[in-house]
Amino acid sequence: MNPKRKKRLYIVLFIVFGVAVAVGLTLFALNQNINLFYSPTQIAEGEAPTDTRIRAGGMVVDGSVKRAEDSLEVMFEITDYEKTVSVHYSGILPDLFREGQGIVAQGELDGQGVFQAVEVLAKHDENYMPAEVAEALEKAGKMPMPSGQEFNK
Amino acid sequence: MVEKKKWLPRWFYQLASPRWCYQICGKLLPGFAVAALILLLGGIVWALLFAPADYQQGNSFRIIYLHVPSAILAQSCYMMMAVAGAIGLIWKMKVADMVAKSCAPIGATMAVLALLTGAIWGKPTWGSWWVWDARLTSMLILLFLYLGVMALNSAIESESTAAQASAVLSLVGLVNIPIIKYSVDWWNTLHQPATFTLTERPAMPAEMWVPLLMMVVGFYCFFAVSLMLRLRNEILRRERRAGWVRDLLLSK
Amino acid sequence: MSFNSFTEFLSMGGHGLYVWLSYALGLAVILLNLVAPLMERSRLVAQLKRRLQRENQSP
Numbered sequence: 001m002n003p004k005r006k007k008r009l010y011i012v013l014f015i016v017f018g019v020a021v022a023v024g025l026t027l028f029a030l031n032q033n034i035n036l037f038y039s040p041t042q043i044a045e046g047e048a049p050t051d052t053r054i055r056a057g058g059m060v061v062d063g064s065v066k067r068a069e070d071s072l073e074v075m076f077e078i079t080d081y082e083k084t085v086s087v088h089y090s091g092i093l094p095d096l097f098r099e100g101q102g103i104v105a106q107g108e109l110d111g112q113g114v115f116q117a118v119e120v121l122a123k124h125d126e127n128y129m130p131a132e133v134a135e136a137l138e139k140a141g142k143m144p145m146p147s148g149q150e151f152n153k
Numbered sequence: 154m155v156e157k158k159k160w161l162p163r164w165f166y167q168l169a170s171p172r173w174c175y176q177i178c179g180k181l182l183p184g185f186a187v188a189a190l191i192l193l194l195g196g197i198v199w200a201l202l203f204a205p206a207d208y209q210q211g212n213s214f215r216i217i218y219l220h221v222p223s224a225i226l227a228q229s230c231y232m233m234m235a236v237a238g239a240i241g242l243i244w245k246m247k248v249a250d251m252v253a254k255s256c257a258p259i260g261a262t263m264a265v266l267a268l269l270t271g272a273i274w275g276k277p278t279w280g281s282w283w284v285w286d287a288r289l290t291s292m293l294i295l296l297f298l299y300l301g302v303m304a305l306n307s308a309i310e311s312e313s314t315a316a317q318a319s320a321v322l323s324l325v326g327l328v329n330i331p332i333i334k335y336s337v338d339w340w341n342t343l344h345q346p347a348t349f350t351l352t353e354r355p356a357m358p359a360e361m362w363v364p365l366l367m368m369v370v371g372f373y374c375f376f377a378v379s380l381m382l383r384l385r386n387e388i389l390r391r392e393r394r395a396g397w398v399r400d401l402l403l404s405k
Numbered sequence: 406m407s408f409n410s411f412t413e414f415l416s417m418g419g420h421g422l423y424v425w426l427s428y429a430l431g432l433a434v435i436l437l438n439l440v441a442p443l444m445e446r447s448r449l450v451a452q453l454k455r456r457l458q459r460e461n462q463s464p
Contacts, residue, residue, distance in 0.1 A: 008243045012324060020328045027332070035341040036286040057341060094280030096209055104284075104343050121279045126345045127356040128214060130205030144356065151341065193435070201428070202414070205407055212417035215424050219431040259438055266434045270427045277423050375435060382442035386449055393453050402454050 037104050039151045043115070044083035050109045056085060057104040057123065058151045065099055078103060080151040089117040096122035102151070169246050171388045172397050178381040185377040192371030199364035216274040218365055221348055222372035224267035227295060228330055230260035230376060234302065235327045238320025250316035251391065253323065254306050255383035259376060261299035268292060279343055287336035288344035291329055298326035312391065 001009070027034065037057035038048040048054050058078030065076040073090045076099075087105055097103060102123035107116045127144045129137070137143045167173050200218035207214035234256035241249035271289070272282045283289065302319045309315035337346045348365070349355055355362040392398050408414040417424045 005243050012239045012242055015321060015324050016327055019325050023328045023332070031340075034287050034339075036284060036343055037341050039341065057343075094278070096278055096280075101209075119281075121281050121284065121343060123343055124209060124278060124345055126348050128207045128210075128217070128348075128361055129356075129358060130361070131208040132205075133358055134208035197428070201424075202406060202408065206418065211420060213420040213423050215417070216427045219427055223431070223434070258441075262434045262438055266430060269430050273423050273427050273430075277420055375438070379438040379442060382439075382446070386442055386445050389446075389449055389453065393456075398453070399457060402450065402457055405450065405454070 037151075039080045040078055040083040040085040041080055043085050043109065048109065053106065053108055053118075055104055055106045056087070056115050056117075057102065058085065060097070060099050060101050060103055062099045078105070085115050086113070087115045087117050087120075089120050091118075091120070093120055094122040096124060168248055169244075171248055171251075171392050172395070174248050175385055175388045175392075178385050182378060182381050185374050185381070189371055189374035189378055192367050192374060196364050196367035196371050200368065204361055204364050205358075210278050213274060213277045216270050217348065218368050220267060220270040220274055221365060222369045223263045223270065224292070225349075225369055226372045226376055227260055227263040227267050227292075228333060229373070230256050230263060231295060231298070231323070232327070232330060234260060235320075235323040238316070238323045241316055242320050242324075247391065248388070250313070250320070251384055251387040252380070253302075253316065253320060255380055255387055257299055257302045257306065257319070259379050259383070261296060261303060263372075263376075264292065264296040264299055268296060281343075284343050286342040286344055287340045288333065288342050291333045291336050294329055295326075295333060298322070298329065301326075 037055035040056070040058045042048050043056060048056070056078065058080050061077040061079050061084060065074065067074045071090065072092065073088070074093065075086065075088050077084050077086050079085075087107075089105065089107075097120065102125070104121045104123055105115060105117035106119040106121075110116050125144075134143070196218065200215055204215065204218070206212045234253045237249045237253040237256065240246055241253060268289075271292075275284075276282050301322055305319040305322060306315050309318055334347075336342060337344055348357070349362075349369075355365075357365075389398060415421055415425075
């Protein structure tokens with residue numbers, strides 16, 4: 001390669017790596033702010049602010065969903081398999097909401113440490129499968145479970 | 154002249170000739186067009202009629218057969234645009250500039266398709282059209298990068314300056330590609346992890362992922378068709394004073 | 406075949422609007438990426454031909 005082209009190659013490499021390093025450092029500094037939600041562990045350890053609207057994400061604990069009989073109010077617990085947070089919500093839940101399903105709730109922590117949600121979104125994993133396969137895996141107890149790590153980055 | 158040692162294959166230097174490039178594109182076009190037609194038609198029929206519904210999401214799962222291919226293609230197309238831009242910057246190769254310029258509008262429409270199908274899929278599954286999580290936001294930035302490259306190409310009068318400016322912008326934006334890819338691993342997002350990875354078997358059964366693979370390959374073939382059509386236009390426009398273009402026009 | 410009837414196919418288990426809207430958008434994007442370069446080509450060829458004829462008439 002002639003020296004001119006070599007010089008231009010170095011300029012191109014400098015642009016790509018320079019920008020990559022700059023953006024990498026910025027993202028590293030902003031790491032916590034890029035997370036869409038706080039995990040139950042972070043909330044339990046007081047890392048999440050209490051006086052402002054935040055999002056909390058975790059798996060809905062099996063057997064924890066309690067629905068009111070006369071209203072849309074519902075109480076349930078979410079977990080990242082380390083800590084658990086109670087969530088209170090009044091409204092229509094997404095179709096995918098069920099026990100053992102990942103969810104992301106938006107709302108505020110109240111004085112008792114209960115998360116008062118104003119919006120609940122369902123999070124699903126990449127394990128798509130037909131109903132028959134899901135049934136068979138369920139019976140065999142081999143249903144792939146999202147790891148707790150997924151909610152705690 | 155002393156024959157210097159060529160450290161790149163011969164076809165790389167042939168690519169530099171607009172005429173050769175125009176002709177080879179013309180030869181390759183029908184094959185890619187047929188492949189794209191067969192793969193896309195077969196993939197869509199399979200995806201809509203024969204692929205099983207997901208046990209959780211039901212039939213809205215079928216949106217994956219457009220969402221994943223368009224998202225993959227939007228990112229591949231961006232990488233191609235940046236690499237072509239870099240070749241144009243370093244070797245001053247006109248054809249590379251034209252390839253980079255032709256990539257931008259195709260990639261932009263693919264990014265739009267990925268974002269829109271994602272929003273439409275998100276509503277029934279997540280319960281929201283849009284959330285500002287890392288994956289969705291970085292994908293939106295990809296669309297803005299494409300729009301920026303297109304704006305630079307059309308706003309700057311001089312072709313070589315426009316190519317240089319848009320190549321630099323594409324190279325700067327290249328950092329966004331690994332961010333899109335790893336956003337779901339690095340941060341808490343609503344978006345699920347990747348459907349396809351190179352190292353692991355997909356979690357889905359074959360009757361779900363085979364049509365998806367067909368759609369992905371079909372989208373790539375279609376991209377090749379659209380890119381070559383645009384590239385040939387661009388070559389004709391810029392080489393309009395060359396003898397071979399005059400002969401070509403007169404022979405029509 | 407995942408569907409028993411055509412109406413079932415159209416309704417997509419209640420998600421018809423979402424699925425069909427997505428596929429309509431997909432079709433639109435594919436057609437756009439074919440039609441736009443093809444129209445550009447015929448416009449460009451016609452324009453270049455006119456220019457060539459003008460140049461040949463007035464040497």
